[in-house]
Amino acid sequence: MRRPALYSSSRPAPAQQASAAAQPAPDAAAAAAAPERRKRRFSLSSPALLWAAIALLSALLAVSLSLSMRPVPRKLTQKDINAAVLKTLETQTIPSEYAKAYDKIQPSVVRVVSYVKRSRLKESAPRLGHGGSKPKPLGPAQGSANATASPDDDEDEVEAGVGTGVVIVDKGVILTNLHVVSGADHVKVTFFDGLESPASVTGVQAENDLAVLQASKIPDDMIAATMRSTGDLQPGDKVLAVGFPFGIGPSASGGIVSGLKRSFRSPEGKQEMTNLIQFDAAANPGNSGGPLVTMDGEVVGIVTAILNPTPARTFLGIGFAVPIENAATAAGLPPF
Incomplete structure (x- = not known):
């Protein structure tokens, strides 16, 4: 009688199947262990995150407290401004309007001196000193026959009178009255800083008693006057x-x-x-x-x-x- 062939079975025995089923596959075990490890890592780092959150909240609280304790600036009122102005007026000396006007124009004002030859002085004096009851030009402040001769010119020339001029162009162009320099043999001007200079008559407007002078020398920091229209000038100004x-x-x-x-x-x-x-x-x-x-x-x-x-x-x-x-x-x- 023929013996049946014996073959090894590809299936494990029931006992082996039970044992294999009882042990999880390696991949499945690793997959199941990963969440557990993440859970353990999270639980280990949570105290650090907690302290960081506490520190952040503390900083925000400190900033909030500092802002709330800072005094809010009070809005200025007209009463406050008036009080400040009054306090300034009481404690500070403020120049008058006239003083400020003088301070601005003074660098542009010049002294104008006319000189005539001594031989002509006696002839000129009666005309310069003309009297009467009618309106008259001011005339220069007159010199005398005993006046000292100009040190810059011939000794025969003496000071005949003193008038005023004003610099209107910083190159040394000066306005004055025609009667201040009329008949003078030569003219000298003195600037605000003491600089003296000969001056020549470069133009006249006889109908308005005006003369234009040009100084030979001028200060380095010459300041010309500012001219203003009289269009808005009013009595009482x-x-x-x-x-x-x-x-x-x-x-x-x-x-x-x-x-x-x-x-x-x-x-x-x-x-x-x-x-x-x-x-x-x-x-x-x-x-x-x-x-x-x-x-x-x-x-x-x-x-x-x-x-x-x-x-x-x-x-x-x-x-x-x-x-x-x-x-x-x-x-x-x-x-x-």
Whole structure:
């Protein structure tokens, strides 16, 4: 009888199957262990995250407290501003309007001295000292026959009079009155810093008693005056006259505009000037040719004459100035 062939079975025995089923596959075991490891890592690091969160919250709380404790600035009111201004006025010395105007115009004001030959002085003096009851040019503060000769010129020349001028172009162009330099053999100007220079007459406007001078030398820091239109000038506006009355100065006198478009006739009656500014700031011989300025220190006129019904040639309260528009035209400058 033939024996049946014996074959090895590809299936494990039931006992082996049970044992294999009881043990998980390696891959499945690794997959099941991964979440457990992640869980363990998370649980280990959570205290660090907790402390970091606490630190962040503490910082935010500190910032919030500091902001809440910072005083909120109070909005300024008009009452606060008024109180501050009043306190400043009580504790600080503030220059007057006239002082500020003078400070601005002073560097542009010059002393104008005319010289004549000694032999002509006696002939010129009677004309310069003309008296009468009519309005008259101020005239320069007169020299005398005993005046000292100019050190820069021939000893035969002596100082005939002193007037005023104002620099209108920083290259040394100066405005003054024609009667200040009329008949002079030569003219000398002295600037604000003491620099003395010969000057020549480069232009005249006889109908407005104006002369234009050009200085031979000028200061390094020459400052020209600022000119202002008289279009908005009104009676009652404050003005300042600056010059060398009787040769003393520069001197300042304050007042107001008394009127506009006034007329003036020369003592001899040969010339009438119109459209003049009337003012009450004190002006005397030597003020001729000086600037009449506003409280901004801007020139609105050139002082030219006074009204005095006596032979004294002193100021009684009525002075006249040529509007700066006319003066600018005399210097060849464009009108405003």
